[in-house]
Amino acid sequence: MSNRVDMDLAVKRVRESKVYLEAAAFMKADERHTIDQQLELVQIPSYSNHEELRAKRFQELMQAEGYEAYMDEVCNVYTVIPGSGDGPTVYISAHLDTVFPMDTKLEPRFEGTKIFCPGIADDTRGCAEILSLLRAIRHVGIKPVGNLIIGANVGEEGLGDLRGMRHFFQKDGKKVDAFFTLDGVDSGNRVSVTYGATGSIRYKVTFHGPGGHSYGDYGCVNPIHAMGRAIYYISELRTPELPKTTFSVGVVDGGTSVNSIAHTCSMLIDMRSDEQEPLEQLNKQVLSCINRAVEEENEHWTEERKWSKNMFGRTYDVNARIRVDIEQVGNRPGGSQSLDDPTVRLVYAVHHSFGVECVPIAHSSTDANIAISMKIPACGLPGGGKTANNHSLDEWFDTTDSYIGPQRALLAILTCAGITGVCEPALEKICR
Numbered sequence: 449m450s451n452r453v454d455m456d457l458a459v460k461r462v463r464e465s466k467v468y469l470e471a472a473a474f475m476k477a478d479e480r481h482t483i484d485q486q487l488e489l490v491q492i493p494s495y496s497n498h499e500e501l502r503a504k505r506f507q508e509l510m511q512a513e514g515y516e517a518y519m520d521e522v523c524n525v526y527t528v529i530p531g532s533g534d535g536p537t538v539y540i541s542a543h544l545d546t547v548f549p550m551d552t553k554l555e556p557r558f559e560g561t562k563i564f565c566p567g568i569a570d571d572t573r574g575c576a577e578i579l580s581l582l583r584a585i586r587h588v589g590i591k592p593v594g595n596l597i598i599g600a601n602v603g604e605e606g607l608g609d610l611r612g613m614r615h616f617f618q619k620d621g622k623k624v625d626a627f628f629t630l631d632g633v634d635s636g637n638r639v640s641v642t643y644g645a646t647g648s649i650r651y652k653v654t655f656h657g658p659g660g661h662s663y664g665d666y667g668c669v670n671p672i673h674a675m676g677r678a679i680y681y682i683s684e685l686r687t688p689e690l691p692k693t694t695f696s697v698g699v700v701d702g703g704t705s706v707n708s709i710a711h712t713c714s715m716l717i718d719m720r721s722d723e724q725e726p727l728e729q730l731n732k733q734v735l736s737c738i739n740r741a742v743e744e745e746n747e748h749w750t751e752e753r754k755w756s757k758n759m760f761g762r763t764y765d766v767n768a769r770i771r772v773d774i775e776q777v778g779n780r781p782g783g784s785q786s787l788d789d790p791t792v793r794l795v796y797a798v799h800h801s802f803g804v805e806c807v808p809i810a811h812s813s814t815d816a817n818i819a820i821s822m823k824i825p826a827c828g829l830p831g832g833g834k835t836a837n838n839h840s841l842d843e844w845f846d847t848t849d850s851y852i853g854p855q856r857a858l859l860a861i862l863t864c865a866g867i868t869g870v871c872e873p874a875l876e877k878i879c880r
């Protein structure tokens with residue numbers, strides 16, 4: 449930013465404005481309604497890559513608030529509130545998907561102020577807060593200076609591979625100047641602020657060979673031996689400590705019996721880095737380890753070492769070669785921002801204004817990855833309330849003071865985008 453904006457001051461201006469105070473009071477009174485919608489949404493199964501039902505219902509709830517709700521090709525749902533001026537376009541989104549398969553029992557159980565249900569916090573809470581935010585904006589008639597895009601997206605969790613945000617940003621990323629992911633809920637008085645993006649690349653690598661008898665077909669190329677060579681070469685790689693760059697072969701599979709040469713075997717590899725460049729470098733190295741292993745296994749059985757006839761008189765194909773299939777099963781871009789970047793400073797200022805201490809999390813994998821990898825300022829915002837046991841069947845959400853979540857989110861996006869007749873945007877327009 450050319451002129452460094454005092455974010456604490458910018459946040460204070462919004463927070464003390466008549467429109468924000470009115471909206472904040474509305475959201476407090478709206479808490480029960482928000483929790484009811486959270487309870488309705490959490491009971492609609494929404495496993496990553498199967499979010500259609502929940503997305504459809506979310507779209508209807510958005511329409512019921514009087515908004516035009518778009519659903520794109522992959523089921524991201526959002527509305528656009530046009531700004532009155534030439535301010536930045538600010539996008540805030542929660543995620544519709546969960547880590548729970550479609551047949552998971554989703555029956556909320558209540559214990560005092562706690563609600564137990566898989567997915568109740570991560571990120572059904574975020575989705576419900578988005579609806580409260582929209583109600584408040586409409587109730588007060590807030591007119592932002594920059595455009596607001598408000599919605600919920602698909603594919604944030606593991607198997608979703610960020611497909612919702614990838615789709616949106618590939619198509620419309622150039623229109624967005626700042627992105628907030630309204631995700632998860634904090635578990636104490638300290639709030640974690642996720643501002644970096646750990647990238648990852650994952651493969652399923654399958655080795656194929658003709659297969660045969662371990663004794664009778666000795667001399668035949670062996671897929672498990674090829675994979676063993678590959679794992680050895682991969683395990684010998686060295687990666688930078690900073691930015692942290694890691695790899696692991698997490699699962700191996702294959703073979704049928706001790707006296708058989710396998711037809712096929714496979715392994716799953718996970719690679720991660722806090723920056724995109726070392727991740728791509730590591731990716732190249734891993735792929736070359738695999739190619740080298742296959743070549744060596746094929747070359748190992750030279751003509752003179754091959755025994756073309758086996759003990760049963762069968763002839764195996766002396767020219768048989770190991771073939772490898774490399775299937776990419778994960779691809780999340782990485783990137784970093786500094787604590788001094790505008791959206792990060794803004795999120796700190798928002799939390800400080802609520803008297804909450806921030807714990808910075810530089811490296812994580814969230815919906816913000818895509819924006820951060822495109823150098824669009826982005827940061828995580830947690831929902832209100834409290835939670836524990838996310839991603840497990842015992843996940844719970846404590847509703848106490850949960851209205852603070854949508855209040856914080858509204859404060860963040862209005863400070864960024866500005867309020868017509870009240871204050872200028874605290875964020876510059878970076879996109880053209």
Ligand SMILES: [Zn+2]
Binds near residue numbers: 543570571604
């Ligand atoms: Zn989440």
